[in-house]
Amino acid sequence: MNDGPADGSENSRPAVKDDSFHSATAPLRFHVYVFVMLIIPALFLASSIPIVRSASFPWESGDPFLLNPDYPFSLKHVNCDVVIYGDSTALTGLDPTVVSRATGLKTCNIAQSRSIVEILGTLALDTYLQNNAPPKFIVMQFAPETLSRDKSNFFWPEGLTLLLRKRSVIEALPTFIRHPAQAYDFAIWAIKAKVTSFIRPSADFASTQAIFRSRGGVLILPKPPETHCVNNIAYVQPSADWVHRLKDRYSSDRTRVLINVSPLPSCSPIASLVAEGTRNVTDNPLSLYPIGFFCDLDRHLTLEGAERASLELAAQLSAGTRP
């Protein structure tokens, strides 16, 4: 009689351990073995720190938002009348030369990508204000999702890069410990970028860089116009408290602060919700543009789109300067 549905002859093979190998070779002490085994991946992950801090990494990363991470910190005594700050929608959507031409006000754009804003807060703006005279206007523009303060499922390569470049490892450590998955993804991303840069040349951002320099800080991505909406991020209510706190913090007798929501394509599925949700929160109404004005993720504008958004801002500023 069989013992079960699978009473194979091999079934009863005993699980007797073979300890003889201890004497057969020159074994490491077990704690040295564990140390050697773990130090290799630990060093591998740690290698991302010098990689990220190297001078060439912003170019090697292939990330256009890292092309000019030090720009806001390099502006000293430029004393702009209008300082544009915010996330990547401001960086890619507001052209200082257009605003200057339309308003006669000297304009700088020191916006950074959202992840830098999330990680380093307003460090770039604070540094600018320390090194320059107070501006007449600070214009902060954010995408709807940045206004919402919802950070779930958000990957922060640019922010963590700048954190490691601007702060010591000890200072950066708490952020990495609080977000282990993000820290791991970031380390692998940085190492992969470095390895990739050895294998093939980095993406050509020459035109992007040329526009950035000639137009005082607007970053136009080297991408063709979009033909349809692709971004399906769910709508989350903007955080009015955060917006008001931000405004109070930077407003003064000499400086007026405007906090704007970035334009969306008219095909955006959350357009009506954003328009409604930001009505009493931001200083501008939501603008809807044709999808062809966008070149990336329904958020980042083409040169043509940036010109239109900049003219809208100029009109808003002109209205604000009238007696």
Next chain:
Amino acid sequence: MLFNSPEFLFCYLPIVLLGYAILGKFGRAAVVSWLAFSSLAFYAYWRLEFVWLLVGSITVNYACSRVIWHFRGRSKSKLTVLTLAITANLATLAFFKYLFPLIHFIDDTLGLQAQLANVILPLGISFFTFTQIAYLVDLSQDTADPQDLISYVLFVTFFPHLIAGPILHHREIMPQFAKGRDFQLRWRDIALGLSWFTLGLCKKVLLADRFAPYADSAFAHTAHLTMTGAWIGVLNYALQLYFDFSGYSDMAIGLARMFSIEFPFNFDSPYKATSIIDFWSRWHMTLTRYLTLYLYNPFAMWANRRRAARGKPNSRKALRTAGGFGSLVAFPTITTMFLAGIWHGAGLQFIVFGVLHGIYLTVNHAWRIFRREGSILSRVIARPGVCVGLTFLAVLIAQVFFRSASTRNALDVVAALIGQHDIGFAELRNQPPRAFLFVLALPVIWGFPNTQEILRQVSTVRPSIFGSGRLVLWRPNWFWASSLGSLLVAVLWYMTDTSSFLYFQF
């Protein structure tokens, strides 16, 4: 929380090990409580609300175990409580696992198009339910001892096995948590456990997830599969499933070993099996043991008694008669595997998978009993290449049903496999080279020692086509430490796009 996630590797595991090391100085109660708490936290990380289901299940079953123990010597009362407990467990399982799929099936079949709710399947519900049922059954039969609450909680929830097994038997685990043992971290066990875990992680991240896209692609378009595409998909799936689940089992065994807890093996080179009977003694071994102990044996015993009551013999000779074979072998085997199929999921394809294996096993038993020794067919099938190949082929066909979204899809794949659709030679050129990685992987599976053999956890290493296999046996030396450390680097490289484990859905 996945074993192959940064949260687990860089936060959870180091914290639990550190807590174990510190609390180990305060004795058993502190360590067992810490591990039980950590395991519940591990489960809560997935969805906090389902911790209450797990806690409820443990509370009810523990209470039943105390009542059963209280009624020892009074078999009728014990049986009543046991029946109630099993019913409650199976009802919970049925609610979460089968009720809504069944309602949806009826809705689809009848075309009612009703707006039906759905329910999320709690992770590991099958595993923690069956573990507890087995304990209650054994307790009622006086083959298990009563446990204090915290030990029982840890037995059920210990995080390495909580989500997808191995299915533990209380007799092999409870003594390891018992009083009298030293609850200190042992470097030897950490070294072995870490090595075991790393090999499992490599199986999952470096192998299973590489095969997955080609399997997924084939099974997503079953109606348009060519013969070539079907074989590529089915072979990739066979390797994905094996490396995924055996990788998970290796990780679980390795994790437990870091705490000096020994888990039973769950895989033993199943694709080297020389028969289907041999296959089930190597594939998901703890499930096979569970099925044998708690389904097959009771069915076989019932059939034996029934025949005896009718005055029919149950001897070895009786097995050679059609009636004897049918009631003593075919009936318990097919019934057991039918239920095993249902356990794997709510869907006709899982039932077909189970019944198919039941038929395979029955044919295998029939072959053993009725074959003519020395015949040409016997000699041909006994050749290693033939019997391993035939077994693998049979397993592949059953896996088509296991993987497919429906029986219709599975039949499409089977039809494609046997050339009912286009042959599709062009796919040999159109598929990327990675789709043919199985050509390299299969000889490794058939030729190399398995994880427990590599780690010297069995007394003998079976000879392979690559010789004795001695060259790849683990030693705690510089070579192995640096090699496994380098493999961990490769895992980290690929882990960013790693998927969940296949057996989480059960």
